[in-house]
Amino acid sequence: MKHHLKMALSSVLLGAAALFTAPAQAQDFDTMTAEELLPHALEEGKVTILSLSSRIAQIKTSFEEKYPGIEVEAVHLNSTRQIARLQAEQRAGIYAVDVLYMSETPVVYRDLLPEGMVEAFIPARVKADVPEALRENLLTHRLSTRALMYNEAAHPDGSPIENLWQLTTPEWRGRVLIDDPTQRGETLDLLVEIALNADAMAEAYEALFGEAIEVDRDLEGAGEQFIRDLFNNDVVMINDTQTLRSAIGLISEGAKPVGFMTYSASRNNERDGMALQISNDTVPAAGILFPTVLALGKNAPNPAAARLMIDYLMGDDSPTGGTGFEPFAVQGDYAARRTIVDHPDAIPFDDLNLWLIDPERTGQARQRILDLVIVLQ
Amino acid sequence: MNMLAARAPWLARAVQSRDFVPLIMLAFTALLVVAPLTMILLATLTPDGQAAWQAVTNSPLSRNLWWRPLGNTVILGIGVTIGSVLLGGFLAWLIVLTDVPMRRFLAVMSILPFMTPSFASALAWATLFRNERIGGQAGYLASNGIPIPDWLAWGLVPTLIVLIAQFYSLAYTLIAASLSSVSGDLVESAEMAGAKRGRILFGIVLPIVTPALISGGMLAFAGAVSNFAAPALLGAPVRMQTLSTRIYGMVQTGNIERGYVLALLLMIAAAALLYFSDRFVSGRRAFVTVTGKGTRTKRFALGRWRWPLFVFATAIGVITTIVPIVVLFASSMAPRPGVLFSNWTLHYWIGQGGTQIAEGQAGIFRNPHLIDGIFTTIRLGLTVAACAMVVGLMIAYTIVRYKASPYTRLLSQLSFVPLFIPSIAMAAAYIAMYGTSLGPIPALYGTFILIVMAATANLMPYAVQSGRGVLSQLSADLEESARLTGAGPMRRMMEIIVPLAIRGIMAGGLLVFVKIVRDLSLVVLLFSASTPLLSMIAFQYASQGFMQFANAVTLLILVLCLLASFLAHLLQNKVQKWKKT
Numbered sequence: 001m002k003h004h005l006k007m008a009l010s011s012v013l014l015g016a017a018a019l020f021t022a023p024a025q026a027q028d029f030d031t032m033t034a035e036e037l038l039p040h041a042l043e044e045g046k047v048t049i050l051s052l053s054s055r056i057a058q059i060k061t062s063f064e065e066k067y068p069g070i071e072v073e074a075v076h077l078n079s080t081r082q083i084a085r086l087q088a089e090q091r092a093g094i095y096a097v098d099v100l101y102m103s104e105t106p107v108v109y110r111d112l113l114p115e116g117m118v119e120a121f122i123p124a125r126v127k128a129d130v131p132e133a134l135r136e137n138l139l140t141h142r143l144s145t146r147a148l149m150y151n152e153a154a155h156p157d158g159s160p161i162e163n164l165w166q167l168t169t170p171e172w173r174g175r176v177l178i179d180d181p182t183q184r185g186e187t188l189d190l191l192v193e194i195a196l197n198a199d200a201m202a203e204a205y206e207a208l209f210g211e212a213i214e215v216d217r218d219l220e221g222a223g224e225q226f227i228r229d230l231f232n233n234d235v236v237m238i239n240d241t242q243t244l245r246s247a248i249g250l251i252s253e254g255a256k257p258v259g260f261m262t263y264s265a266s267r268n269n270e271r272d273g274m275a276l277q278i279s280n281d282t283v284p285a286a287g288i289l290f291p292t293v294l295a296l297g298k299n300a301p302n303p304a305a306a307r308l309m310i311d312y313l314m315g316d317d318s319p320t321g322g323t324g325f326e327p328f329a330v331q332g333d334y335a336a337r338r339t340i341v342d343h344p345d346a347i348p349f350d351d352l353n354l355w356l357i358d359p360e361r362t363g364q365a366r367q368r369i370l371d372l373v374i375v376l377q
Numbered sequence: 378m379n380m381l382a383a384r385a386p387w388l389a390r391a392v393q394s395r396d397f398v399p400l401i402m403l404a405f406t407a408l409l410v411v412a413p414l415t416m417i418l419l420a421t422l423t424p425d426g427q428a429a430w431q432a433v434t435n436s437p438l439s440r441n442l443w444w445r446p447l448g449n450t451v452i453l454g455i456g457v458t459i460g461s462v463l464l465g466g467f468l469a470w471l472i473v474l475t476d477v478p479m480r481r482f483l484a485v486m487s488i489l490p491f492m493t494p495s496f497a498s499a500l501a502w503a504t505l506f507r508n509e510r511i512g513g514q515a516g517y518l519a520s521n522g523i524p525i526p527d528w529l530a531w532g533l534v535p536t537l538i539v540l541i542a543q544f545y546s547l548a549y550t551l552i553a554a555s556l557s558s559v560s561g562d563l564v565e566s567a568e569m570a571g572a573k574r575g576r577i578l579f580g581i582v583l584p585i586v587t588p589a590l591i592s593g594g595m596l597a598f599a600g601a602v603s604n605f606a607a608p609a610l611l612g613a614p615v616r617m618q619t620l621s622t623r624i625y626g627m628v629q630t631g632n633i634e635r636g637y638v639l640a641l642l643l644m645i646a647a648a649a650l651l652y653f654s655d656r657f658v659s660g661r662r663a664f665v666t667v668t669g670k671g672t673r674t675k676r677f678a679l680g681r682w683r684w685p686l687f688v689f690a691t692a693i694g695v696i697t698t699i700v701p702i703v704v705l706f707a708s709s710m711a712p713r714p715g716v717l718f719s720n721w722t723l724h725y726w727i728g729q730g731g732t733q734i735a736e737g738q739a740g741i742f743r744n745p746h747l748i749d750g751i752f753t754t755i756r757l758g759l760t761v762a763a764c765a766m767v768v769g770l771m772i773a774y775t776i777v778r779y780k781a782s783p784y785t786r787l788l789s790q791l792s793f794v795p796l797f798i799p800s801i802a803m804a805a806a807y808i809a810m811y812g813t814s815l816g817p818i819p820a821l822y823g824t825f826i827l828i829v830m831a832a833t834a835n836l837m838p839y840a841v842q843s844g845r846g847v848l849s850q851l852s853a854d855l856e857e858s859a860r861l862t863g864a865g866p867m868r869r870m871m872e873i874i875v876p877l878a879i880r881g882i883m884a885g886g887l888l889v890f891v892k893i894v895r896d897l898s899l900v901v902l903l904f905s906a907s908t909p910l911l912s913m914i915a916f917q918y919a920s921q922g923f924m925q926f927a928n929a930v931t932l933l934i935l936v937l938c939l940l941a942s943f944l945a946h947l948l949q950n951k952v953q954k955w956k957k958t
Contacts, residue, residue, distance in 0.1 A: 054917035057746075076917060080629050081801065081902055088805035094822055107631035174510055179611050183626035236511055238615040241502065242924050247511045257512035271712070346532035370630055373430075374441050377616050 029303055030121060030341055034311045037313030040304035041070055047305035048073040049099040050082045052292065054329040056101065063312055070305055079104035080185075083112065090117055090298060092277050097297035101141065101313070103353065105187050105291055106192075106358035106366055113137060116297040123311040129337040133356065138293040140336040141313060145263040145278075147191045147287030147354060151248055151256035152277040159279035161258055163208045164194075164201070168229035177244055177259030180237045181373050186290060190260060191371045193288045193355045195223035200284035207283065221368035224372060231376035235299040241265075249274035260287060263346070278332075280353045289334070289356045315340055378677050399784040402775045404688060405768075406791045409834035411805030413798055417637045420802075429634035433642070437606055442623060443639065446648065449612075450602055453537060454650070457601035458594045460541035464693065465548030466586075471690055473556040475583065475677045478687050480838075484553070485939075486694030492544040492891050492938040496606035498539045502705040503610065506530045510614050532615040539607045542697035544600050548593030551846050554884040555589030556582070558847065558877075574677060589846035595651060596842050599796040602647060624799050636799060642741045648790055667912065702935070709928035725925040733895045741914075741929045750909035755937065757910065760825075761832040762890040766882055768833060769840020774874070776841070777848045792841040795834050802901035803866060807831045828903045835899050839888045847881025848874070885947040891938045911937070 079102040134140035198221025205213040266276040315321025331343040507516030508525040627636035710721040728740040821827040918926035
């Protein structure tokens with residue numbers, strides 16, 4: 001009996017101590033190094049991460065090997081579902097998620113960040129390696145692309161598209177492929193970025209057609225005019241990635257269409273008998289770069305382990321980033337840490353002719369462009 | 378009961394009232410279904426939600442956001458319903474009531490399509506019929522010199538065909554279950570009275586199976602209306618949208634309120650259609666046929682039509698079953714997408730890791746999560762099938778036995794609603810409702826129970842409809858006699874209703890099992906750990922671009938469903954012993 005009482009008393013005291021020190025600790029955690037975080041993380045013993053990439057399974061293995069005693073609960077869930085789940089959980093007062101690894105940043109910055117449902121954590125050791133634009137709010141882990149791709153075997157002298165406006169000409173009528181922008185956020189963001197770069201699009205129009213563009217009265221700028229002209233030029237939508245890839249990329253006889261997809265689709269060219277290549281020289285740009293970010297969940301139940309996980313995912317100082325980053329190093333994706341070298345077969349980051357999206361600005365313009373596309377369908 | 382009458386007369390009156398059971402079931406359904414529905418409704422009343430109502434119903438967007446998708450959806454729904462009932466009904470008649478050769482074989486062929494995922498059938502269609510519309514490589518037929526017009530390659534027509542090819546087998550399952558309860562006595566008496574075959578078919582058999590026809594038709598309708606994969610894959614190249622592709626798109630692009638508004642409108646439209654079909658059924662005379670005397674089913678002699686009809690039925694099966702499965706199988710063996718029938722390899726099934734193929738990924742049977750995944754999937758499938766059938770049977774029983782109560786129609790409609798609730802909304806509502814402790818209910822978040830609850834609610838329509846088809850024929854006499862001899866309600870259920878309705882119950886349980894095992898978009902959101910489920914493993918492979926592995930896992934799911942249907946068949950034979958001799 002006495003023993004029980006003692007136990008109960010000490011646990012109450014411990015709990016009280018934790019209560020008083022916890023807020024102070026959370027603050028400190030942000031400035032701690034991995035070594036300093038480790039003992040606290042070991043005490044927590046666990047970390048829950050929602051990840052848009054199934055490669056998180058490899059991270060679970062290597063993280064648990066490096067930090068024995070901390071169990072990783074890795075849930076593979078696309079960004080839309082992560083957002084829905086986090087909102088539902090937190091509205092019910094459940095704080096179960098430590099780390100989120102997600103894209104769809106225009107929605108994250110519009111619906112989650114202002115509500116404080118996710119929080120930023122930037123390990124001090126990587127700060128200098130990540131360009132400022134990639135860590136203003138949440139920490140970018142890597143950049144993915146949505147770009148114009150063509151068949152290199154059918155066009156050995158380079159891309160047939162030198163100017164985006166060519167896609168609106170009769171020659172390319174019905175020969176431009178895209179996945180449905182009303183169903184894929186990344187493709188919608190590509191169109192949004194084109195709309196936002198109205199001046200560059202107007203300039204490109206004049207360069208191709210030799211006269212200034214006339215924009216329809218109900219539209220705002222040359223970018224929106226491009227979207228309308230593209231859809232009126234019978235752009236073909238395909239919702240199956242595999243079909244989209246092979247329609248453009250397969251090495252075979254006949255004329256090939258061009259289309260927008262992720263640049264990393266070219267990484268399996270050899271395996272799949274394809275010749276996909278990015279149309280990097282197209283003016284004003286071949287497409288967009290968009291961030292995949294790492295964030296802490298609000299009131300993360302394992303705050304130290306959560307930070308340790310983010311620190312780990314940002315990779316070590318080696319050119320490959322070590323076990324924490326390697327699973328995500330594929331041709332066509334780019335690490336936010338510029339100490340991690342680009343894939344040798346891919347165009348170097350600095351030579352990419354792609355627009356980097358600004359999630360906040362994109363989020364504001366998204367609705368308007370979505371509505372424009374819906375009317376055009 | 379007397380004590381109750383003395384203590385609380387109002388309660389006793391309530392219990393004895395004909396509305397009591399329907400009301401209890403209604404309350405139960407409310408917990409499972411009305412909760413998520415309310416959440417959706419509330420979300421559309423916020424300022425964002427009101428803007429969404431405006432955009433959908435009264436703006437320049439309405440035409441493309443609501444009216445045209447609605448038109449396509451209604452055409453698909455009605456077309457698939459008619460096609461499925463005709464095809465499924467024909468096959469059920471052929472297999473259950475005639476002496477067509479190799480009935481077992483035909484029966485297996487007829488249930489397979491429901492187990493093939495619709496994306497596989499849609500991809501198979503595209504592989505064969507793809508034309509120059511999307512450039513690149515042409516489909517099999519076009520590259521053999523057969524020109525394929527756009528309307529046959531893409532859009533409404535192929536979507537309709539692919540969905541009928543899937544849902545006729547659902548109609549078949551329900552109708553066959555009901556037909557097998559047509560007693561040989563009835564047919565024999567009719568024959569003795571000199572009725573011709575056509576007269577027997579239209580005068581006796583057809584009226585008896587009408588409830589099953591309607592149930593099968595309603596499920597086919599709901600399935601077609603809420604199907605996403607087929608219209609998304611086959612409709613996009615010609616810009617065809619249905620309400621389900623629109624709802625999916627709105628959720629994906631962060632316009633969740635618009636998705637909810639569309640879902641609510643879809644529910645209203647579907648409810649209106651179903652209301653009329655419900656009236657149509659309830660207005661008919663009710664037939665009670667299953668009396669348990671159970672002579673062996675009497676079979677029509679087909680005469681010289683035996684073989685031609687066999688060939689015809691086999692052709693249906695081959696086109697709708699074998700072709701998609703072969704395409705799926707080939708694409709799990711072909712090293713290059715688009716080049717399906719050459720250089721086959723077993724690597725994607727059993728190959729070792731670390732080779733040049735597939736970025737060093739090992740075959741699926743070397744994936745340590747796979748075996749785990751198989752068992753977790755089976756456990757979930759069986760649990761949900763059992764729960765859904767218990768709930769479904771109780772609701773179906775209430776609907777059939779308490780026809781007079783005004784609450785019954787509401788119950789019947791409510792039990793149908795989950796088919797139209799987008800899975801993301803359903804999951805969110807379940808997290809919101811049962812995530813934290815609620816009075817006596819503890820917090821269920823992250824538990825297996827919550828997942829089972831959500832899945833049961835989601836698949837309730839299948840269970841209720843298949844229960845209804847069979848229960849509506851059960852004779853009340855038997856139950857009455859049992860009650861007079863002192864059997865309690867549980868005992869009556871277990872010893873009379875269940876054995877007589879076992880084929881319907883098994884059919885329903887199988888439908889639920891197949892649905893939950895194959896498609897887990899709802900459940901994924903509720904899993905709190907990285908619990909491997911087969912469909913999640915397939916999705917993981919697919920999202921990394923390893924389509925061969927994904928297809929191999931999909932085939933594995935198909936095999937699992939087949940095994941389940943085989944076991945269901947065995948069990949049902951064991952219970953219905955009297956049919957054997």
